[in-house]
Amino acid sequence: MNGLDETTLLVVTPVVLVVVSTLYVVGVVRRPRADVVDRCWTLTFLAAIVTTFAYLASGASAAAWWATSLGNGAFVLSLGAIWSGARARAGRRSLLWVVTASAAVVALAALVDGPDGGPWAGGLPYLLGVAGWSLLAAVEFLGRSGRGGRPAPEATALGITCAAAGAYYAARAVVFAAGGPGSVAFERWFSTTTTTLVNLVLVLVGAFAMMALRTRETTVAAAVRFDPVLGTRTPAHLGRTVADPGGRAAGGPVRVVVLRCVDGAAVRDAFGHEGRDAAWAHLADVVLRLLPAGGAAGSDTTVRDEVIVVLPDAVDDARWVADVRRELLERPVDLDGDPIVLEIAEGRAAGGADGLTALVRTARAGLGARS
The missing domain is CATH 3.30.70.270 (Reverse transcriptase/Diguanylate cyclase domain)
Structure with missing residues (x-):
């Protein structure tokens, strides 16, 4: 994957992230009432934006070493919020506090390593956190429809995307634990360029699948609440x-x-x-x-x-x-x-x-x- 233009990816990814995040948040704001699912998934995109700019800040100045901790925690929160929203969509408690606690632990691990930890401060807890929440979210989407019956196509797409991201980060964590970020295997298969591309695909597919899924479900809910011809409530x-x-x-x-x-x-x-x-x-x-x-x-x-x-x-x-x-x-x-x-x-x-x-x-x- 070393043939990819890393500079281009690092520039394009924040732009794409901000655009799709804005589209999702605007869609939520325009709805008459945002429910728990909408709030959790809005947090997903807001936390992802924080992650991107935190990493940019930490890379731009050695004095901003603490931003690595912020970025690690925010990204774990972002993926965990997908899982929380999936649970809420299935009619169960979101348990967002559990996700928040895990993000805090990941952020603290990076702070403990201090400025000497560099860009990989708290790296293993961070990778395990991202992998764990991604895989749990995949289980929610692929194993439960949230409405009874078969999962919606958009939920299946989300589940497959989360499963792929979770598997990638799990493998990355194993290689990181075995040889560190400087090992040949890590640099060849799990470099920053490759990971940036994986994250870009995750953001694009995830965002549009979430938007399509929420549009479908709010439309169905509105049909249950109101008679489409008379405009009166059921x-x-x-x-x-x-x-x-x-x-x-x-x-x-x-x-x-x-x-x-x-x-x-x-x-x-x-x-x-x-x-x-x-x-x-x-x-x-x-x-x-x-x-x-x-x-x-x-x-x-x-x-x-x-x-x-x-x-x-x-x-x-x-x-x-x-x-x-x-x-x-x-x-x-x-x-x-x-x-x-x-x-x-x-x-x-x-x-x-x-x-x-x-x-x-x-x-x-x-x-x-x-x-």
């Missing part, structure tokens, strides 16, 4: 939203309103199933437009023409329903060029948010009485 997610109200006491009083298009069957007969769905979507759109702060709207695809609304207890539900009716009157739905004013039936109930299912059942009973 019943299960509506229940979780009410149970985790964000500022309102869990189980506190709420008002539940169930609205249903009275003429849904007639609209279907006149305009077909597409017309009926358009009328239902129009009702949902009006509800979402008028939804007050702290409110939530849901729909159940097994109960057509209906929208379930949860309002804060302070909202006058009767007045709110009157506003919905007025909006429907002022904004008819266009069905095949005909403006149709939707007529709705209402059912209402009030009680604790922790009894949402019973409140919906009560509201539906009232809906039937008013229909």
